[in-house]
Amino acid sequence: MNDDNHAIQMEGIHKFFGKVHANKDVHLDLRTGEILALLGENGSGKTTLVNMLSGVYFPDHGEISVHGRPVTIRSPRDAFDLGIGMIHQHFKLIPVLTAAENIALGFGEGLTISRKRINAEVAELAARYGFELDPTQKVYDMSVSQKQTIEIIKVLYRGADILILDEPTAVLTPLETEKLFAVLRNMKADGKSIIIITHKLNEVLAISDRVEILRKGEFIGVVKTANTNQTQLTEMMVGRPVSLSIERPEPATECDRLQVIGLTCLNNEGVKTLDDVSFAARSGEILGIAGIAGSGQKELCEAIAGLYPSIGGSVLYTNDQEGTPVRERILGLSPDAIVKKGISMAFVPEDRLGMGLVAAMDITDNVMLRSYKDNRGPFVDRRKPKELAERLIKELEIVTPGTSTAVGRLSGGNVQKVLLGREIALQPGVLIVAYPVRGLDINSSYKIYDLLNEQKARGVAVIFIGEDLDVLMEIADRLLVLCGGKVSGIVDPREVTKEDVGLMMTQVAQNDGEVAA
């Protein structure tokens, strides 16, 4: 405690995973009572670095001191004893317990717990920092942002004065993000020191005092937020100047390629995951789909692709057969049956390695997934898939030692290029992409946007399910907003603000679906 200016100092940190040098001589200096943003692309080593503070990993090299004292953090327990609290991206809560019970869980001393006392304590904490939380509410009744609130209060309740938040805004709507930031400012005023990990530049500028930038595991620099801007931060993050605008060419030919009418689905528990969803995806346009995580996006894609059962509604695909449009009902058909109808629908699922690809197989075999049935006879023909794989590697600049490298060993961006490349090679009429740039670096992301625009220009009906509203508003021709499995509106992103859309994400418009378009 001899140095109150520095909450955390990390010096010369190295961390290896096999051959991957995840942190190379990284420094970090968190001052007491400040908010430090840790900025970097995916794979730049941000999470690895903070995981060494929270006791998940142990550094291979380097010194850590907390409040000026050298320490060794070997387990989350050690981190907790040092007053370091980490809020992970994935929450670890028990659904059947109340907010207060979850917060006090594992922290009790003695044999009995007084619910009245912990409720009061939690309520007091919440009030002090401006959280909205009912201590007696059960977790299963809560929204994602409420669950996050519990995680934060849990850390505070245990006496942490250094908080680390790993991508806290990824799951929040714009309004919720604002609320979170207000709370963070209150905590800062109370003397807490905070590290926030993010790759969203506008948020960095809005909340932080200083920004530390990592790139490819290396420490690049620290800047004062007040003295910097988006362009400079991007340049430091990527290593060279990057243009940040996404193109939105005017739609070319328009016809309703895919019509979804009154689509309704139930999950295993009999809860409606999709409720009377209707929309049309037009050829030659990008239809964006926005919504809080878990609003039915996954079910919507999978129901269209023939992978999720529905209880009502229909999906019509307009197929051009020798110039005359033919409408085909495809809801309820298996993916196999849809292909047999001569319909070419491409789908880039959210879970790339778990659904779109086979991680353990090489690029050729993965490219072959869609085409191995094309030739006759019992044998597979790897010649053409290999050619396609080689073409994709060249055209999409996939970084790989060769076509026989297992896809699971490629980096996220290259995995996505293999997947999207294969789907585009189907020459689809409809292309559904779910979170296509999640976890990708900026370069790969822009490559993906270009590819989608290329498909749009070719007359493909592109359905783009995204989480980053900024991107959706820039690339989509129309934007469908989902809320709790219902369509809360289809809007023209040029005519609405981000806040409008954020509002639609949390409440379904009363009368008609069309809010602004």
Place this chain on the structure above:
Amino acid sequence: MSAVKTKREPLLRMVKRDDLAPRRAWAFRGIAFVAALITGGLLIAVLGHNPLLVYKDMIVGSWGSPTVIKETVKLAIPLLICALGLALAFKMKFWNIGGEGQVIVGAIAAGYFGFFMADFLTRPMLIAVMFIAGVLAGGIYGLIPAFFKARWNTNETLFTLMLNYVALAVIKYLMNGPWKAPGSSFPKMPMLVPGGRLTTILGVHWGWILALILIVVAWFYFNRTKQGYELAVVGESENTARYVGINVRRVIMRTMFLSGALCGLVGFLQFAGADYTITEGIAGGVGFTAITVAWLAKMNPFGMLVVSVFIAMLERGSNTIQTIYKIPASASSLLIGIILFFMLGCEFFITYRLVWRGKGVADAEDTNPSVGASVEATGDPPVEKGDSAVRDSAARGGVAS
């Protein structure tokens, strides 16, 4: 806040390696093999024998004369075919522990025709019918757990394991009742008529030629056919299989039928080629040992040939040393166990390595920016000078820009 006093890192840590070069991986396996022989040698020495002599006699006992070579090959055939069958299921991540039971029902089905239809069929017909019956029965016996797995996602490990005991109980029932040898006071089945026995080629029933053909067929099936590709996709990720329109249920049932069919074939071969009757020991643990064969060979059919012959040699050789040195049977099983333990255990060290306290990873591992995931992380351009300038100013507490 001052609970942490120690300033020591953990004594021993596990660190995942990058993929070892195949040569080094094989070197590891070689070392493990030698270590196993040494450990086994110690055991033999404790029993009061010269390990080198014992090992020599094991080799002589399994390869030293035409008679013992035939015996060794006879042991290897069922292991090999059964392992090929199990590998089909294992590649699909369907843990078929029921090879034993599938062998037994194959033998029973062949036995029905061999015992009761021999008088009505010509010799080639009889053998063909027994062959088909054994294969079909094994296949259907494999289909039962597959059906339940495909339909209700039951646990195939328990299911196939339990079916082994069911098959064994059927033999006991038949032996004591309906199929009891006429005139025998002892519960046993009759002998197969000589006309139903398999002809020998080079002194061993023709199953060995079939086994060699099956190796090639299996290799092609795994690597070159659509069905082999489908079952690998299902094994790696059922979701992906569904996503590309593979009928997962059908693939599971088809593959398990084939898996069981190969085991059933072993039952037929053992019955008509080796034992000429059916006892409780007709499968003799082949269904379990074949699991080891398939795994040690990493599901490679040609590897299974090597491993099955090797294990047959160990079994045959330990018989010999039992008689020569009076080493108890359990000791020779122990020897086999030691070798398997080392061979399987070394796979851990191929995937991970251990780091002792104070020995950093930084300088130990060669940083060779070559394969896969490390490409983006290590293949970056040299850091520009500007970067270090930024960092220096930051380190001084100043601000860049």
